[in-house]
Amino acid sequence: MSGSALGIVGKLRREGARGVVRRAVRRAYQHLDAGALDFGLLPEDIADSTRLVLPPAPPVPDGRPLVIGWLTTPPAAGSGGHTTMFRMVEALEEAGHRCVVLLYDRHHGSTAAQAAVVRSAWPQVRAEVRSVDDGFDGLDACVATSWESAHVLASRATRPLHRFYFIQDYEPLFSPHGSEHQLAADTYRFGFTNIALGEMVHRRLRTDCGVDSEMVPFSCDTTVYSFSNRGERSGIVFYAKPGQARRGHLLNCLALAEFHRRHPEQPIHVYGWSTPDLGVPVVDHGRLTAEELNALYNRCIAGLAMSFTNISLVAEEMLAAGCVPVVNSSRDSRADLDNPRVGWALPTPGGIADALSAAVEAADVPARAAAAAASVRSDDWAIPREGVRRIIERTVRGEAPVDWVATADAAGTGSNRS
Structure with a gap:
């Protein structure tokens, strides 16, 4: 047997067939520069704030509905960011305005198929759905919803148009310091009207980029996520999304192993992406609807809701169902959910396992669940x-504009935390 064959046999024994295949795929990925496909923009759509000259748009007279574009990447059913965006689209439509969803897909997928996803996953939205390649004619305003779509709005919409940027997270943090990090940060200097979702984004824009924004507060979908189980609970729940570094997947997996070592009697429920190699026994639920997810949260004592940028919507949705979310403690994550019912954790495997263990070991779990929901x-x-x-x-x-956070606080309709 040749040396190369012996090497392959040795790797098969050490790593198994799955490990060998992973190595081969990684080599092919690197050799073909497949990572370039993950970059969300075509080169010609990249804008530069130091060269950008956008014509101002005159005010639109009162008395007629507005036509507002929402520029976004093609959504997948269940996407939290798209769901939040569509809530804003609904608000404009309910006020009598007409909205148009403009899809930007650098890989030129089928717009008809992408529009069908919108109609199926967000049936309450009435907006026309079309490709951004069809242009911006007929719009009074357009709202960018991510750093990629901000570049497209800056580079392609060259006629007078009111430009907005609905910012749900500080997206430079999605990438290491480098090209994508800087391209994302530059979008905040394009001169759009920045609308920040929450204090974390509002503060980061001001301190890291030196730009202003209008801020609207976070919220929680209590129509779907609600408290129904006042009895006993067991186990923990984990949203698996290994493709997003900001969700701390590796830390979660290491923490789950430690938690299972301490509490093998507690079931671990997993939903989201397929993760066959977590290293601990789990109940894999796959993809769940919001209603199914609420039912699962109502069964569990605690859940993992880690986020190393803005706070995840999952954290307060768990709380609403009486499930204690374990979240990495930081200034950013506490900025919009400074709630003592959260299991704030030091973001290490042991620190996360400590918070999970504290939740399942606590006395009177039903009472704690009710307090979390309240x-x-x-x-x-x-x-x-x-x-x-x-x-x-x-x-x-x-x-x-108006300070909407101050308005909400004055009206007594802001957060309800205890």
Whole structure:
């Protein structure tokens, strides 16, 4: 047997067939530069704030509905960012305005198929869905919804147009310091009207980039996520999404191994992406609808809701169902959910396992679940929806914006935490 064959046999014994295949795929990935396919922009769509000259748009007179574009990447059913965006689209539509969803897909997928996903996953949205390749004609305003779509709005929409940027996270943190990090940060300097979702984004824009933004607060979908189980609970739940570094997948897996060592009697429920190599026994639920997910949260004592950028929507959705979310403790994650019912954890495998263990070992789990559910915000996205609607309307009409967080606090409709 040749030396190369012996080497392959040795690797098969040490790593198994799966490990050998992974090595081969990685080599092919690197050799073919397949990572370039993950870059979300075509080179010609990259804008540069130091060279950008965008014509100002005149105010639109009051008395007629607005036509507002929402520029986004093709959504997948269940996408939290797209769901939040569509909540804002609904708010504008309910106010009598017409919305148009403009899809940007650098890989030129089928717009008809992508529109069908929107119709199926978000049936309440009435907006026309079309490709951004069809242009911006007929729009009074357009809203970018990610750093990629901000570049497209800057580079392609060259006629007078009111430009907005609905910013749900500080997206430079999605990438290591390098090209994509800087391209994402530059979008905040394009001169759009920045609308920040939450204090973390608002503060980061000001301190890291030196730009202003209008801020609307976070919220929680309490229509779907609600408290129904006042009895006993068991186990923990984990949303597996290994492709997103900001969700701390490796830390989660290491913490689960330690938690299982301490508490083998507690079931570990997993949903989301397929993860066959977690290293601990799990109940794999695959993809779940929001209603199915709420039922699962109502069965569990605690869940993992790690996020190393803005706070994940999952954390407060768990709380609403009485499931204690374990979240990495940081200034960024606490900025929009400074709630003592959260299992704030030091972001190490042991620190996360400590927080999970504390939740399942706590006395009177049903009472703690009820207290967790009672701590969530009560507006069900009404305040941010109203804020985004009024910011867009007032800006396009030429009026001064309003501090919507102060307005909500004065009305007593802000967060409800205990």
